Amino acid sequence: MDLPPMTRKLTPVAIILIVLGMWQLWQQAPTLAVVNADQWGMTDWLVNYEGGFVRRGLGGFLLYHASQSSQIAANHLAVIVSVIGFLILLIWLYRKATEFFPLAFLFSCAVLGFPVYQYTIVRKDCILLLLLISCLTILRGGWKSWIQWSVVNLSCCCGVLLHETFAFIAFPAIVLTQQSLTFRMMWQRMYYLIPALGCFVVVVFHHGDASTARAIHDSWQGLWIQSNLSPEWLHQPFATIQSIGWTTEQGLLQTKGLLQNGLYQPTAWFCVLLLTFMASVRFLESRHQSKLAEWLQILIFQLICVAPLFLLGVDYGRWIFLWIVSSIILFSSGYRLPQKIAHHALVQSITNRLVLFISYLPRKEWLLLFFGLPILWGLMNFVNASPAGRFLWEMYSLAR
Numbered sequence: 001m002d003l004p005p006m007t008r009k010l011t012p013v014a015i016i017l018i019v020l021g022m023w024q025l026w027q028q029a030p031t032l033a034v035v036n037a038d039q040w041g042m043t044d045w046l047v048n049y050e051g052g053f054v055r056r057g058l059g060g061f062l063l064y065h066a067s068q069s070s071q072i073a074a075n076h077l078a079v080i081v082s083v084i085g086f087l088i089l090l091i092w093l094y095r096k097a098t099e100f101f102p103l104a105f106l107f108s109c110a111v112l113g114f115p116v117y118q119y120t121i122v123r124k125d126c127i128l129l130l131l132l133i134s135c136l137t138i139l140r141g142g143w144k145s146w147i148q149w150s151v152v153n154l155s156c157c158c159g160v161l162l163h164e165t166f167a168f169i170a171f172p173a174i175v176l177t178q179q180s181l182t183f184r185m186m187w188q189r190m191y192y193l194i195p196a197l198g199c200f201v202v203v204v205f206h207h208g209d210a211s212t213a214r215a216i217h218d219s220w221q222g223l224w225i226q227s228n229l230s231p232e233w234l235h236q237p238f239a240t241i242q243s244i245g246w247t248t249e250q251g252l253l254q255t256k257g258l259l260q261n262g263l264y265q266p267t268a269w270f271c272v273l274l275l276t277f278m279a280s281v282r283f284l285e286s287r288h289q290s291k292l293a294e295w296l297q298i299l300i301f302q303l304i305c306v307a308p309l310f311l312l313g314v315d316y317g318r319w320i321f322l323w324i325v326s327s328i329i330l331f332s333s334g335y336r337l338p339q340k341i342a343h344h345a346l347v348q349s350i351t352n353r354l355v356l357f358i359s360y361l362p363r364k365e366w367l368l369l370f371f372g373l374p375i376l377w378g379l380m381n382f383v384n385a386s387p388a389g390r391f392l393w394e395m396y397s398l399a400r
Contacts, residue, residue: 008094008098008103009102009103010103011102011103011104011365013104013365013366013368013369014102014103014104014107014365016369016387017104017107017108017113017368017369017387018103018107020387020390020391021107021112021113021116021117021387024116024117024390025116025121028116028119028121032079032082032083032121032122033073033075033076033078033079033122034075034227035075035223035224035227035229036227036229036230036233037229037230037233037238037239038239039122039239040239040240041082041119041120041121041122041123041240042075042078042122042239043238043239043240043241044056044059044123044124044163044239044240045059045060045063045074045075045078045081045082045122045124046060046063046074046075046078046216046220046223046240046241047059047060047216047240047241047244048060048061048063048064048216048219049061050064050215050216050218050219051208051211051212051213051214051215051216051219052206052212052215053202053206054206054207054208054212054216054244055161055164055203055204055206055207055208055244056161056162056163056164056240056244057161058158058161058162059078059124059162060074060216063077063078063081064219073223073226074220074223075223075227078122079122081127082121082122082123082124082126082127083121085126085127085130086112086115086121086126088126088130089112089126089129089130089325090112092130092133093106093111093112093325093328093332094106096332096333097328097329097332099285099288099332100284100285100288100291100295100328100331100332101283101284101285101328102283102285102365104283104365104368105279105280105283105365105368108279108368108371109368109371109372109373109385109386109387110276110279110280110320110321110324110371110373111321111324111325111328113387114317114321114373115321117372117373117384117385117386117387117390118317118318118373118374118375118385120318120375123318124162124163125318125321125322127162128159128162128163128165128166128169128170128322129169129322129325129326129329131155131156131158131159131162131166131170132159132166132169132170132173132326132329133329133333134155135152135155135156135170135174136173136174136329136330136333136335137333138151138152138155139152139174140333140334149192149193152174152192152193152196153192153193153195153196156170156171156174156193156195156196156199157195157196157199160196160199160200160203161199161203164200164203164204165306165309165319165322167196167200168305168306168308168309169302169305169306169322169323169326170326171193171196171197171200172301172305173301173302173305173326173330173335174189174193175189175190175193176301176337176338176341177298177301177330177335177336177337177338178335178336178338181338181340182338182340186338207244208244208245209245210245211245212244212245213237213241213242213243213244213245214237214245216237216241216244217236217237217238217241217242221234258314258377265377268377268382269316269377272316272317272320272373272374272377272382273320275371276320276324276371276373277299277303278358278361279367279368279371280299280324280327280328281295281296281299281354281358281361282358282361282362282363283363292355292358293342293351293352293355294331294336294337294342295331296351296354296355296358297336297337297341297342297347297351298327298330298331298335298336298337299323299324299327300350301337302323302326302327302330303323306319306322306323306326309322314376315375315376316375316376316377317373317374317375317376317385318375320373321373368387369386369387369388370386370387370388370389371386372384372385372386372387372389372390373385
């Protein structure tokens with residue numbers, strides 16, 4: 001059934017957000033394939049299995065062999081795959097999510113604007129979200145059970161082997177987001193998902209070490225030379241490849257570093273998370289306000305699922321982006337919390353209080369022009385993360 005025209009109405013704010021987003025993409029296009037020590041997104045794609053099995057290695061493994069057989073540089077292939085992934089996600093959200101959310105919100109920095117304004121187009125995030133969509137679509141496809149779960153496990157394993165964060169945004173959702181779910185069905189789904197869960201366990205234990213990072217780095221020597229990398233970086237792993245060699249303690253040190261300035265950064269991030277939550281809830285389409293409680297429950301559920309990521313990594317903006325977009329995907333696909341959970345007295349009480357609170361929040365699309373979601377906290381990062389802030393700062397820089 002076709003959606004009513006009003007669900008995809010191009011408001012002035014939506015047009016401004018689309019134009020500014022396209023402007024940003026145009027500016028970034030020449031630098032998307034750049035390889036240097038600051039390119040965490042690109043080097044994430046280059047992690048491969050040349051040093052043995054390791055987390056996040058599937059993407060680099062495929063790019064490594066594809067580049068050798070096609071003579072197309074791996075960094076260019078990474079850009080192609082990432083951009084296609086972003087565009088497919090954009091099309092899916094336009095077709096499915098505009099029934100529930102206005103275009104202005106979907107093109108804001110809480111959703112599609114985040115990869116654009118935070119230079120994370122060349123990341124695996126959009127691919128992971130597409131794999132989540134594929135799993136949810138397959139589960140509702142009416143296939144034979146063993147075929148259905150075989151394909152779901154294959155998609156889940158691909159997601160985990162690309163990046164372990166997939167397990168946090170997808171596994172609980174696959175097991176629990178079904179309205180008629182019973183405890184027997186929940187255990188049955190967990191049983192069916194054992195191959196994917198096993199894959200995640202393997203990835204956790206094979207997280208890599210310094211020698212793995214060195215082997216991966218050395219396997220790309222041709223690319224480093226071709227990219228005119230500084231000599232100092234030719235002989236040592238950098239960015240994401242270097243982080244593969246970090247111990248768990250080294251990884252947690254990055255998170256502990258947020259507390260060096262006391263409660264300033266945690267407080268700032270709490271405010272950003274709260275603003276994102278309020279914007280996401282408030283911009284549910286007016287004609288779907290009867291589903292506000294269901295949308296709130298999905299948001300809270302997914303936030304609980306991704307919460308461990310805030311301890312394991314400092315890319316807080318990315319975790320918030322994955323939380324919001326994965327929630328939109330679940331809600332727009334018709335997935336809801338089980339009735340036994342959704343109708344629990346405590347859950348109902350919390351939801352009703354939140355619904356009452358949210359009814360007092362302003363619903364002004366122009367506020368989205370000033371809303372930004374930085375990857376890492378910093379006052380200027382926050383200013384530059386919003387469409388209006390980035391535009392005004394760049395105009396000021398040109399005028400100086």
